[in-house]
Amino acid sequence: MPDNLLEQLQSAFPGAQVSEQGGFGPLVGLAAADALAAACETLARPEFGWDTVEDYTARDLGTSFELVLHLVSSADVRRRLTVKAPIARETAQAPSLVSRFGCAEWYEREIFDLFGIRFDGHPDLRRILLPEDWSGHPLRKDYQDERLLRRPGN
Amino acid sequence: MRLFPETAEWIRISREWLVGLASSLGLAPVVGEAVGAVVLMLALFGLCAVIVMVLVYGERKISAHMQARLGPMRVGWHGALQLIADTIKLVIKESEIPSAAERGLYRAAPYLVFVAGFLALIALPWDRGVAPVQLNVGLLYLLAVGTPGVLGILIAGWSSGNKYSLLGGLRSAAQMISFEVPLVLSLLGVVMLAQTLDLQGLVAAQARVPYILLQPIGFLVFLTSAVAETNRNPFDIPEAESELTAGFHTEYGGIRFAYFYLAEYVNMFVLSMLGATLFFGGWHGPWLPGWFWMMAKTGVILFLFYWFRWTFPRLRSDQLMDLSWKVLTPLAFINILVTGLVLVLIQ
Amino acid sequence: MNPSPMPPLDQAPALATETLTLNMGPQHPSTHGAMRLILKLDGERVVSAQPDFGYVHRGMEKMAEALTYPQYIYLTDRLDYLSSILNEWSFCLACETLAGIQVPRRAEYLRVITGELCRLSSHLVWLGSMGMDLGAFTPLTYTFREREMILDLFDLLCGQRMTFNYLRIGGVSRDLPAGFADQARKFLRYFERLPDVYDQILSDNAIFLQRMRGVGVLDPAIARSHAVTGPSLRGSGMALDLRRSEPYSAYPEFQFDVVTRADGDALARYQVRVEEMKQSARIVAQALDGLPEGEVQAKVPRVFKPPVGEAYARVESSRGIQGFYLASDGTVKPTRCRIRVPSFANLSVLPKLLAGVKVADVVAILGSLDFIVPEIDR
Numbered sequence: 064m065p066d067n068l069l070e071q072l073q074s075a076f077p078g079a080q081v082s083e084q085g086g087f088g089p090l091v092g093l094a095a096a097d098a099l100a101a102a103c104e105t106l107a108r109p110e111f112g113w114d115t116v117e118d119y120t121a122r123d124l125g126t127s128f129e130l131v132l133h134l135v136s137s138a139d140v141r142r143r144l145t146v147k148a149p150i151a152r153e154t155a156q157a158p159s160l161v162s163r164f165g166c167a168e169w170y171e172r173e174i175f176d177l178f179g180i181r182f183d184g185h186p187d188l189r190r191i192l193l194p195e196d197w198s199g200h201p202l203r204k205d206y207q208d209e210r211l212l213r214r215p216g217n
Numbered sequence: 218m219r220l221f222p223e224t225a226e227w228i229r230i231s232r233e234w235l236v237g238l239a240s241s242l243g244l245a246p247v248v249g250e251a252v253g254a255v256v257l258m259l260a261l262f263g264l265c266a267v268i269v270m271v272l273v274y275g276e277r278k279i280s281a282h283m284q285a286r287l288g289p290m291r292v293g294w295h296g297a298l299q300l301i302a303d304t305i306k307l308v309i310k311e312s313e314i315p316s317a318a319e320r321g322l323y324r325a326a327p328y329l330v331f332v333a334g335f336l337a338l339i340a341l342p343w344d345r346g347v348a349p350v351q352l353n354v355g356l357l358y359l360l361a362v363g364t365p366g367v368l369g370i371l372i373a374g375w376s377s378g379n380k381y382s383l384l385g386g387l388r389s390a391a392q393m394i395s396f397e398v399p400l401v402l403s404l405l406g407v408v409m410l411a412q413t414l415d416l417q418g419l420v421a422a423q424a425r426v427p428y429i430l431l432q433p434i435g436f437l438v439f440l441t442s443a444v445a446e447t448n449r450n451p452f453d454i455p456e457a458e459s460e461l462t463a464g465f466h467t468e469y470g471g472i473r474f475a476y477f478y479l480a481e482y483v484n485m486f487v488l489s490m491l492g493a494t495l496f497f498g499g500w501h502g503p504w505l506p507g508w509f510w511m512m513a514k515t516g517v518i519l520f521l522f523y524w525f526r527w528t529f530p531r532l533r534s535d536q537l538m539d540l541s542w543k544v545l546t547p548l549a550f551i552n553i554l555v556t557g558l559v560l561v562l563i564q
Numbered sequence: 565m566n567p568s569p570m571p572p573l574d575q576a577p578a579l580a581t582e583t584l585t586l587n588m589g590p591q592h593p594s595t596h597g598a599m600r601l602i603l604k605l606d607g608e609r610v611v612s613a614q615p616d617f618g619y620v621h622r623g624m625e626k627m628a629e630a631l632t633y634p635q636y637i638y639l640t641d642r643l644d645y646l647s648s649i650l651n652e653w654s655f656c657l658a659c660e661t662l663a664g665i666q667v668p669r670r671a672e673y674l675r676v677i678t679g680e681l682c683r684l685s686s687h688l689v690w691l692g693s694m695g696m697d698l699g700a701f702t703p704l705t706y707t708f709r710e711r712e713m714i715l716d717l718f719d720l721l722c723g724q725r726m727t728f729n730y731l732r733i734g735g736v737s738r739d740l741p742a743g744f745a746d747q748a749r750k751f752l753r754y755f756e757r758l759p760d761v762y763d764q765i766l767s768d769n770a771i772f773l774q775r776m777r778g779v780g781v782l783d784p785a786i787a788r789s790h791a792v793t794g795p796s797l798r799g800s801g802m803a804l805d806l807r808r809s810e811p812y813s814a815y816p817e818f819q820f821d822v823v824t825r826a827d828g829d830a831l832a833r834y835q836v837r838v839e840e841m842k843q844s845a846r847i848v849a850q851a852l853d854g855l856p857e858g859e860v861q862a863k864v865p866r867v868f869k870p871p872v873g874e875a876y877a878r879v880e881s882s883r884g885i886q887g888f889y890l891a892s893d894g895t896v897k898p899t900r901c902r903i904r905v906p907s908f909a910n911l912s913v914l915p916k917l918l919a920g921v922k923v924a925d926v927v928a929i930l931g932s933l934d935f936i937v938p939e940i941d942r
């Protein structure tokens with residue numbers, strides 16, 4: 064990885080936090096989820112070359128959500144990059160990446176299903192793993208279900 | 218030189234004995250003939266059942282050994298009585314008719330299909346001079362009598378009241394009708410060589426050379442069409458389990474399903490026996506009785522049926538139709554042409 | 565009686581047709597698991613195909629938040645149960661990355677041996693069921709007979725024929741028993757000629773070729789856009805194999821080919837997998853020959869508490885890139901366990917692949933994608 068890659072990324076994303084992830088390539092922490100689509104477009108440019116999604120998921124950080132996008136470069140798959148974008152817990156909304164990546168359609172449905180994050184611009188946002196009439200979003204930290212077994216603490 | 222007296226002799230002797238018995242009891246001779254006919258029919262029916270049992274057992278064992286496994290082993294010695302157990306199971310099942318079905322036709326369809334196969338059995342030449350019915354247009358009769366079978370399948374598919382059965386029935390019927398054409402055409406070459414439609418005559422004409430050597434293409438076309446006629450792999454897409462529907466017999470269970478199953482094997486047997494008659498020389502063969510050779514040759518073709526089923530993947534519907542219309546039918550026509558030319562040149 | 569005159573053919577009223585909605589599954593021999601495929605048909609052609617899964621959703625990602633890291637290993641087996649070792653491997657890799665644990669060389673070799681045997685076993689199952697879906701029933705029994713020998717090896721090694729629970733954080737749970745190497749070599753010698761046997765009964769068969777050639781062509785750009793990986797991607801010409809492009813574990817020390825085919829149809833994907841079986845056998849042979857001495861598990865604290873951080877580790881599973889994204893908050897349980905499964909992305913191209921094909925081709929395409937439903941549902 065070129066030495067000034069982190070600088071290049073920082074100058075391309077001034078408001079973001081760019082760091083190195085201990086062997087996994089750069090981590091670009093965007094300031095807001097709205098910037099995600101534009102960031103993907105920038106990252107797909109030839110000088111960066113991260114044009115393919117490998118995994119697209121979310122995390123519940125307790126006070127907010129976070130979208131996590133693992134990108135790889137189709138030219139050289141050793142080059143990985145992670146993009147993170149925070150999402151406010153109250154609104155739980157983000158723009159959809161469906162127009163950029165074909166796989167986003169299903170990945171975003173899964174994030175919606177398990178976290179409850181709605182994606183603007185998604186053509187068919189409905190549950191994908193859980194039944195249609197399920198209430199609640201299980202991967203949230205505050206998900207309550209009396210059927211969840213409580214194990215004695217390890 | 219034959220080791221045993223001719224089978225026809227046995228039958229003639231039995232018939233004369235029955236007539237003599239009737240006369241000695243004071244009844245008209247025709248009663249003896251009638252009783253003889255009834256006994257013959259029952260014997261044929263029983264023979265049919267035995268044949269199917271042997272065929273199904275053979276299929277299960279042969280397919281098992283081809284697949285590196287053993288097949289039925291528990292019921293009887295090496296599973297010989299398995300089919301009896303299966304038949305009992307099918308017979309004691311509840312006979313239910315779907316509410317959307319057309320009741321009369323639904324009930325009639327399996328018997329139609331079975332009767333078509335059974336009717337064919339009575340004209341086949343089991344031995345020299347032995348056939349339940351002697352017809353001098355035997356071949357024509359055999360090919361014609363298969364028609365109720367197709368009709369039965371269509372009726373079964375339609376009367377089930379299930380759109381998937383209907384689709385399966387239509388596909389089956391389309392397939393069977395398409396392959397009738399090359400089937401019949403492939404046999405014309407044989408007829409041209411033997412100059413007769415009488416099945417006994419066709420066998421007699423092969424006294425020196427079986428027709429497979431003279432009509433190899435005809436045999437190949439016949440074999441392929443026969444496999445397709447019986448809806449067997451590689452042409453079993455209407456009944457394919459891994460496809461979307463189970464075909465025309467989806468809504469049939471119990472003894473009605475047993476009749477379809479029976480009918481499939483009787484059809485296989487009839488077509489194999491036809492193949493043995495027309496291409497392998499029928500009951501010709503040294504030392505052993507003619508019916509033995511007939512059965513042996515039929516068995517060879519049946520083995521081919523089994524072998525194909527367990528080896529090949531299946532063709533898609535359109536590929537199947539292509540095969541029939543674009544490959545087999547032209548081949549059969551070429552065969553007829555060549556045969557005719559050769560015959561004219563020889564004379 | 566005069567019948568009313570028929571209108572000329574070009575003026576006949578057009579027949580109103582409807583599309584037929586057909587449900588394939590969730591119980592269906594060809595969907596390779598409990599998955600439902602909602603097909604809209606127009607005669608013999610598929611107008612649209614929508615997969616519907618979730619029947620086997622067990623909440624594995626949520627479960628990970630309630631179990632400790634070592635406790636979770638046996639559950640990872642149950643994702644792609646045909647290649648269990650490979651799932652365990654990516655999870656253990658992620659844990660080891662989080663905690664900075666170095667796996668001993670002997671353990672790496674053992675992981676490679678068991679992992680490649682698993683891949684071989686998975687491809688054998690796929691080959692048999694692919695044939696069965698197309699109507700060739702016999703190859704199934706043959707491939708399962710070969711697979712029995714592999715399962716016997718695993719039985720000897722870890723007492724299990726499936727879902728092995730063999731790997732541990734820092735290595736593997738036990739060393740090879742006496743006789744394993746000999747039995748494995750015997751199997752490899754037996755297996756050498758088998759891909760040619762399968763070619764004879766399946767791949768070279770004219771009917772098979774007719775049903776697979778040109779069917780379900782996957783454009784490489786669409787494949788990349790849908791994050792397709794594994795043999796399905798390599799069948800479209802892209803040489804992406806993690807074992808070569810981002811080698812992990814002991815793979816840099818082995819010679820093997822990355823198999824690709826350019827056509828992108830079902831036949832290409834089929835050929836890639838059959839060739840991969842040969843390559844897997846090759847790797848196992850090399851690993852057995854070069855097996856170093858040493859420990860089989862690194863020194864790992866009894867209570868495994870990785871420092872705060874994240875790790876995303878992937879392996880080349882038999883279906884594609886399988887990875888675990890673990891986030892640790894310093895406690896014994898992960899705070900986020902994300903499972904990246906290859907079949908999820910591979911299946912996302914299905915609506916595009918199935919549009920406009922004939923019904924009978926649906927089965928061929930499903931089989932050639934080689935997905936497994938419990939992995940998708942997690």
